[in-house]
Amino acid sequence: xxxxxxxxxxxxxxREAVHAAVEGLSADEVNARTDxxxxxxxxxxxxxxxxxxxxxxxxxxxxxxxxTDGWADRFDLPFDRAATGYGxxxxxxxxxxxxxxxxxxxxxxxxHERTLAFVGGLTGKALDRIxxxxxxxxxxxxxxxxxxxxxxxxxxxxAAFVRxxxxxxxxx
Numbered sequence: 001x002x003x004x005x006x007x008x009x010x011x012x013x014x015r016e017a018v019h020a021a022v023e024g025l026s027a028d029e030v031n032a033r034t035d036x037x038x039x040x041x042x043x044x045x046x047x048x049x050x051x052x053x054x055x056x057x058x059x060x061x062x063x064x065x066x067x068t069d070g071w072a073d074r075f076d077l078p079f080d081r082a083a084t085g086y087g088x089x090x091x092x093x094x095x096x097x098x099x100x101x102x103x104x105x106x107x108x109x110x111x112h113e114r115t116l117a118f119v120g121g122l123t124g125k126a127l128d129r130i131x132x133x134x135x136x137x138x139x140x141x142x143x144x145x146x147x148x149x150x151x152x153x154x155x156x157x158x159a160a161f162v163r164x165x166x167x168x169x170x171x172x
Contacts, residue, residue, distance in 0.1 A: 003127065007119035010149045015112045017156035018045055021163050022101045030104060031097045034165050036090065041159045043096040045104050047085030048155040053111045054084050055148050059131050059141055060118045071107045119145070
């Protein structure tokens with residue numbers, strides 16, 4: 001297995017986990033919070049997708065799908081359009097409300113396609129490129145992509161947990 005195949009598989013697993021957590025849910029279910037301090041499925045999937053979009057765009061030298069494909073306008077969230085959810089307060093988490101599960105999955109799938117287009121052309125040597133010098137040691141492309149996959153899978157798992165908790169709360 002080569003580098004691009006490995007990364008394609010990893011990001012494919014993220015997509016599968018996101019779809020499993022979101023598909024078939026109503027807008028009310030996607031936006032529900034188990035309590036006032038909890039993350040909703042909408043926030044978790046929006047956040048993991050925003051971070052992936054931001055980091056892949058930065059690493060590839062491209063623009064974020066959030067802006068270029070009009071997703072920021074479609075979501076119409078009440079805070080800075082560049083926000084990714086990092087450091088969000090309870091109130092900001094609660095403000096991430098989506099009109100439908102399809103909107104959430106549409107954005108995720110668009111970012112997934114852009115991600116695959118980028119990682120599909122990578123070789124092992126490319127992963128050594130420094131993409132962020134703000135850290136010590138500086139962050140390589142390989143470390144950044146593994147970090148995104150790990151974070152995405154954690155949040156997708158949290159979304160699956162919330163889905164299960166909501167199902168049990170409603171007798172499912």
